[in-house]
Amino acid sequence: MTLNPSEIPEFQLQRNALGRLVYTGADGVAHEGITPVRAFPLSAPDEGVSLVATTGQELAWLPRLSQVPQAQRALLEEELAGREFMPVVQRLRSVSTFSTPSTWTVDTDRGPATLVLKVEEDIRRLPQRGRLLITSAHGIVFLVPDLNALDRHSKRLLERFL
Template identity: 60%
Template sequence: MSTLPFRDLRLDAHGRLLLTDLNGDSHVAVTPVRAHPISAPDEGLSLVGSHGHELAWVERLSALPDGPRRLLEAELAAREFHPTLKRLISVNTFSTPSTWRIETDRGEVDFVLKSEEDIRRLEEGRLLITSTHGVQLQVPDRWALDKHSKKLLERFL
């Protein structure tokens, strides 16, 4: 059985993460940061203090007790906004920058793709597409998209 890398983790009165480290020191406004958010989201989580220094390292998020794990999952969900692209409806031009109309798991949206380099190929047909506003859209399996979406997407790959 592994030991916790901290004594306590909770929210303060202002809704910020409060960490009590193994030495008993309290740290306010702690930020959880995944080491590998895309390829291994459960492995390696740094708890970073307000001055940017790591306060604790969590080997596996899933290995934590329910309370701290749920707290960290909620904080990460609030920080990590990665809608899933379900369908590519249209593009205004096949050169970049181009405006894309897409359907995501959160509804339809328009976004601007600045360059082809903003489409990152990951393993097994996965893609990560970054808009000009920094929103990262995930495509879990580009081969599973409908025929029209695949045709439009191929023009940029």
């Protein structure tokens, strides 16, 4: 399916009785349990959203989420929010050891949390200056939006691993 970047395909989106998303394309075929997936969730969250069937087939490509009608966009954003759970680290309280694995106690935008850092490679620098992703041993990804905005104690703890 080749689209002009400014085109949004015609489709309907609703939730079924079980709360799963149902996509109905211009052909009238309904697909239950679709999953929206952002192409660039961190660097360009509004650009490039794929609607994927349970089989893994891409049903539609949305060049810009902001161009989708409000009712459908609200359903997509709600689904994406559940899929892209990413707590934002606001402060590092403590680190059990400066070697890995280590247990970290942090404050996030969703409350206090404890995570286990398996290896130092689980801390990834993003292209935007000062942004980091920290993946816990349980697979939860924590975002540090700006290393320089952290308090002095947090920076010192984190810099030992960078």
